[in-house]
Amino acid sequence: xxxxxxxxLVALLERVFGRARRPVxxxxxxxxxxxxxxxxxxxxxxxxSVENVHFRTGWLSLEDVGWRSFHAAVSDVAAMGGIxxxxxxxxxxxxxxGPKAVRALAKGQALAARSLRCPVVGGNLSRGGELSVTTTVxxxxxxxxxxxxxxxxxxxxxxxxxGLARAGLLWLSREEARASRRGGSTGRAVAxxxxxxxxxxxxxxxxxxxxxxxxxxxxISDGLSTDAAHLAKASGVRVVIxxxxxxxxxxxxxxxxxxxLDCDPxxxxxxxxxxxxxxxxxSGRVRPRGARRIGRVEKGRGVFLESDGAKRRIAADGxxxxxxxxxxxx
Amino acid sequence: xxxxxxxxLVALLERVFGRARRPVxxxxxxxxxxxxxxxxxxxxxxxxSVENVHFRTGWLSLEDVGWRSFHAAVSDVAAMGGIxxxxxxxxxxxxxxGPKAVRALAKGQALAARSLRCPVVGGNLSRGGELSVTTTVxxxxxxxxxxxxxxxxxxxxxxxxxGLARAGLLWLSREEARASRRGGSTGRAVAxxxxxxxxxxxxxxxxxxxxxxxxxxxxISDGLSTDAAHLAKASGVRVVIxxxxxxxxxxxxxxxxxxxLDCDPxxxxxxxxxxxxxxxxxSGRVRPRGARRIGRVEKGRGVFLESDGAKRRIAADGxxxxxxxxxxxx
Numbered sequence: 037x038x039x040x041x042x043x044x045l046v047a048l049l050e051r052v053f054g055r056a057r058r059p060v061x062x063x064x065x066x067x068x069x070x071x072x073x074x075x076x077x078x079x080x081x082x083x084x085s086v087e088n089v090h091f092r093t094g095w096l097s098l099e100d101v102g103w104r105s106f107h108a109a110v111s112d113v114a115a116m117g118g119i120x121x122x123x124x125x126x127x128x129x130x131x132x133x134g135p136k137a138v139r140a141l142a143k144g145q146a147l148a149a150r151s152l153r154c155p156v157v158g159g160n161l162s163r164g165g166e167l168s169v170t171t172t173v174x175x176x177x178x179x180x181x182x183x184x185x186x187x188x189x190x191x192x193x194x195x196x197x198x199g200l201a202r203a204g205l206l207w208l209s210r211e212e213a214r215a216s217r218r219g220g221s222t223g224r225a226v227a228x229x230x231x232x233x234x235x236x237x238x239x240x241x242x243x244x245x246x247x248x249x250x251x252x253x254x255x256i257s258d259g260l261s262t263d264a265a266h267l268a269k270a271s272g273v274r275v276v277i278x279x280x281x282x283x284x285x286x287x288x289x290x291x292x293x294x295x296x297l298d299c300d301p302x303x304x305x306x307x308x309x310x311x312x313x314x315x316x317x318x319s320g321r322v323r324p325r326g327a328r329r330i331g332r333v334e335k336g337r338g339v340f341l342e343s344d345g346a347k348r349r350i351a352a353d354g355x356x357x358x359x360x361x362x363x364x365x366x
Numbered sequence: 367x368x369x370x371x372x373x374x375l376v377a378l379l380e381r382v383f384g385r386a387r388r389p390v391x392x393x394x395x396x397x398x399x400x401x402x403x404x405x406x407x408x409x410x411x412x413x414x415s416v417e418n419v420h421f422r423t424g425w426l427s428l429e430d431v432g433w434r435s436f437h438a439a440v441s442d443v444a445a446m447g448g449i450x451x452x453x454x455x456x457x458x459x460x461x462x463x464g465p466k467a468v469r470a471l472a473k474g475q476a477l478a479a480r481s482l483r484c485p486v487v488g489g490n491l492s493r494g495g496e497l498s499v500t501t502t503v504x505x506x507x508x509x510x511x512x513x514x515x516x517x518x519x520x521x522x523x524x525x526x527x528x529g530l531a532r533a534g535l536l537w538l539s540r541e542e543a544r545a546s547r548r549g550g551s552t553g554r555a556v557a558x559x560x561x562x563x564x565x566x567x568x569x570x571x572x573x574x575x576x577x578x579x580x581x582x583x584x585x586i587s588d589g590l591s592t593d594a595a596h597l598a599k600a601s602g603v604r605v606v607i608x609x610x611x612x613x614x615x616x617x618x619x620x621x622x623x624x625x626x627l628d629c630d631p632x633x634x635x636x637x638x639x640x641x642x643x644x645x646x647x648x649s650g651r652v653r654p655r656g657a658r659r660i661g662r663v664e665k666g667r668g669v670f671l672e673s674d675g676a677k678r679r680i681a682a683d684g685x686x687x688x689x690x691x692x693x694x695x696x
Contacts, residue, residue: 071504081488122410
């Protein structure tokens with residue numbers, strides 16, 4: 037869907053639904069909703085993968101579809117510092133899809149559930165014209181990490197790898213690349229990128245480690261520069277990504293694969309989202325292990341890339357999300 | 367979807383996901399999942415309406431689609447004696463659908479949210495080939511009413527009206543009926559049936575009134591005889607519907623419209639589901655106001671209709687649902 041029409045529809049839904057009061061602590065506009073029920077806080081989110089919008093079954097197995105839709109949904113809970121408790125799975129299944137295919141999809145979900153210790157406790161199955169997997173996650177949280185707490189003077193932290201999934205997707209979308217067989221370290225680097233796209237991992241433990249340290253956090257689902265813009269807008273600040281620091285944070289496999297795709301690894305990193313890394317901001321004094329400093333927070337607006345002392349704007353203010361993710365394209 | 371293939375797929379999913387342990391009190395197989403978190407119990411359910419499977423936009427407005435998908439989802443919480451707290455709305459929207467249409471759909475959801483005091487606190491919007499509305503409801507519950515508690519000797523109770531929505535849907539599906547304009551009391555009866563299908567109401571207050579009185583309950587979404595079979599199977603009992611009692615419980619509008627559709631009102635009642643009435647079983651000593659006795663619970667299996675002293679089987683054992691509803695057809 038076009039970014040613009042998507043923004044308009046989401047803004048429209050926000051107006052129609054309005055701001056809810058009790059039991060809502062955090063409603064439309066963050067990674068997930070936060071509810072407070074009898075003194076307990078819960079984080080709650082829904083995410084959908086639609087065939088030919090978010091994935092193509094030619095490029096990944098149905099087991100991959102199940103795994104990745106599950107981890108993508110849980111990633112919103114991870115970004116808030118929450119613990120996923122349980123999942124409801126809603127499948128719309130085309131008539132052409134038989135039991136074997138449904139089993140493969142569910143197996144991917146079940147493996148993901150085990151990997152995250154977060155069981156599928158129910159759901160719904162309907163026939164329809166196209167395959168879609170909608171995953172709802174309920175999690176427990178004490179002090180939710182929001183997008184809105186970053187302050188000028190904070191460091192910008194990257195937790196996890198970014199750009200690999202994008203490289204994997206680009207590899208699959210280019211027929212020549214797909215057709216080529218590569219061995220050795222290049223082949224392993226390509227395999228890592230494909231794995232990153234097909235089998236991402238929600239960084240639940242890493243999100244927990246940000247609690248009490250990060251002042252703001254978001255999961256990188258739409259792309260580093262876009263999600264940085266969401267954080268900047270929600271916090272009312274400017275985010276400056278420092279090119280040398282970001283380059284230093286990229287993994288070797290990305291540097292190996294990018295030239296084969298005629299890309300700069302930096303661009304893959306800035307556009308990449310579906311690795312489900314975390315972006316956070318906080319004081320340098322409390323930076324957690326595993327969080328790599330890739331920039332800083334300043335007064336102002338928007339997202340800037342700083343290279344050789346010069347800054348250029350790379351993203352405008354992010355729009356507020358209707359809940360979690362909106363029409364990401366896979 | 368064919369009943370049989372649906373059963374097979376649902377059974378398959380149950381096997382793949384297995385029985386979850388903590389925090390699950392009730393998992394796959396009842397109206398909704400029940401979770402226990404730090405001593406608090408929550409009821410949690412998801413339901414989907416897919417265009418051309420569950421509804422046709424020629425037969426109801428998009429505002430109706432929003433309203434009805436919301437109440438249908440909350441109905442599962444009502445059947446458990448729960449209080450709905452909040453909803454996540456997941457929309458898959460075809461490219462042909464513009465802002466005006468999305469607004470109408472969301473308005474129906476927002477009206478339903480207000481009618482149930484259950485706000486939409488987040489969600490997701492994706493493009494796709496066909497319209498679908500997936501509604502996830504979180505509710506609070508203390509002693510959940512399950513499908514499984516009915517005992518021989520219990521009365522069978524109907525709460526709310528049944529058959530009207532089915533009559534409304536049949537009316538819309540018959541072109542001649544649709545084309546005819548009827549005034550007076552017949553016109554009003556038809557209008558009531560159409561309203562029942564387009565704007566059902568989740569019986570939350572009535573479900574609450576069953577707590578401490580009913581031993582088992584289910585919402586009638588698939589049809590009275592089918593849902594009675596679900597209750598019979600889950601409870602390990604036979605359900606006997608007494609024809610004279612059921613006839614006496616039917617409302618006048620159904621009796622007025624049924625002949626115009628060449629139907630027996632009893633058949634509309636037995637097949638009717640989308641009114642979202644409640645079916646419950648309990649001791650006659652504690653029957654709540656508003657619950658009409660339509661039969662009894664016996665030892666055995668299946669669902670029987672008793673007329674003039676003779677019993678005939680009208681439904682086999684219901685299959686266990688994968689959570690809540692499965693591929694209902696609108």
